[in-house]
Amino acid sequence: MKFYILGLLAAMLLPGCGGDKVVEKKIEAQVDSTILTNWLIQGENTEIWKHMSPRARAVFGSYSDFDEFQQTLMGQLGEKKSGFVHNVFVNDDVRYAETMASYSGLGGAIKGAFLWILNGGGSQNVEGLEFRLVPPEAVAKYPADRQSKTDFRLPFANEMVVLWGGKDTFINYHADTNAQRYAVDFLSFEGGNYFKNDGSENEDHFCWGKPIYAPGSGTVISVDNDIPDNEIPIENDTPSEYLGNHVGIDHGNGEYSILAHLQQYSVEVNLGDQVTAGDYLGECGNSGLSDLPHLHFHIQDSADFLDIVGSHGFPAEFHNIWKNGDQVSRSFIERGDSVAPVN
Numbered sequence: 001m002k003f004y005i006l007g008l009l010a011a012m013l014l015p016g017c018g019g020d021k022v023v024e025k026k027i028e029a030q031v032d033s034t035i036l037t038n039w040l041i042q043g044e045n046t047e048i049w050k051h052m053s054p055r056a057r058a059v060f061g062s063y064s065d066f067d068e069f070q071q072t073l074m075g076q077l078g079e080k081k082s083g084f085v086h087n088v089f090v091n092d093d094v095r096y097a098e099t100m101a102s103y104s105g106l107g108g109a110i111k112g113a114f115l116w117i118l119n120g121g122g123s124q125n126v127e128g129l130e131f132r133l134v135p136p137e138a139v140a141k142y143p144a145d146r147q148s149k150t151d152f153r154l155p156f157a158n159e160m161v162v163l164w165g166g167k168d169t170f171i172n173y174h175a176d177t178n179a180q181r182y183a184v185d186f187l188s189f190e191g192g193n194y195f196k197n198d199g200s201e202n203e204d205h206f207c208w209g210k211p212i213y214a215p216g217s218g219t220v221i222s223v224d225n226d227i228p229d230n231e232i233p234i235e236n237d238t239p240s241e242y243l244g245n246h247v248g249i250d251h252g253n254g255e256y257s258i259l260a261h262l263q264q265y266s267v268e269v270n271l272g273d274q275v276t277a278g279d280y281l282g283e284c285g286n287s288g289l290s291d292l293p294h295l296h297f298h299i300q301d302s303a304d305f306l307d308i309v310g311s312h313g314f315p316a317e318f319h320n321i322w323k324n325g326d327q328v329s330r331s332f333i334e335r336g337d338s339v340a341p342v343n
Helices: 020-042 043-052 054-060 063-077
Strands: 085-091 095-099 112-117 126-134 160-164 184-187 211-213 218-224 243-248 256-262 281-282 296-299 317-323 328-334 338-341
Touching: 020 043, 020 063, 020 085, 020 095, 020 112, 043 063, 054 063, 054 126, 218 256, 243 281, 256 281
Parallel strands: none
Antiparallel strands: 085 095, 095 112, 112 126, 160 184, 160 338, 184 296, 211 281, 218 243, 243 256, 256 296, 317 328, 317 338
């Protein structure tokens, strides 16, 4: 789970609404984020400041602080060398819009992406700003449309949202590694937000303690249960504990799945146990290489879940799910999808 925050980050927003109004809002957000990013690149900082909400301004502290932020960042990025690529989520009147491009100051194939959190009311509609580096993808050993041999089900009972997932690094930061080429991170949302209060405590997050179930039948081949959960936003960078408390399953057909960052002492299976789809495994937590509570899931072609180079990831295709309000018999999922199992 990665956030690269240089400015401010408002609450992540629940996508997946349907209808023409959502399409209109996505188009508006694409236009607005393009204008804002161009202003940032060109140093039109007073224009951006005029559109920032009081909350956004308070995070920077003052206009001079924001101006210094812009000058420092753009001094490192240099000149924009390509057109923008866009990714937009919508919830009610709020838009979560990201623009990605190549910049002269970034090496090789690395690109830069600006995220704008935009509301739909009034002139001060900028609620948040984030910047991150977008590396190139790892070469995929398996195609993005490969169908799973296992009938995978979603490993939770109620709706969750895909924060990171898909075939490229713009929508899935995992995709620059072999084993996690198609990995997925899930969060829970309520009222368009993934936490209550200020989000500084694990218990503030709506997915904290959420029951996690086996995504398919198989044999438990990897387990941890006693790794402490992290304090937000500190990560556990001990290599042997990257996965945190977790359950790894051999599905018996060359497909191995991992459910990671579970809550300490919540795991109720042991090495060698046989599980079937839907069996209780543990609870969503914040252990291992994780900065906030979420569920990490991926499928790979070997039993070594810490070997991110020698192991290679499979795309996650789930059966019998609700996806953005539509019932589908089988589907791949990606960033922004709102998903739940069909019970």
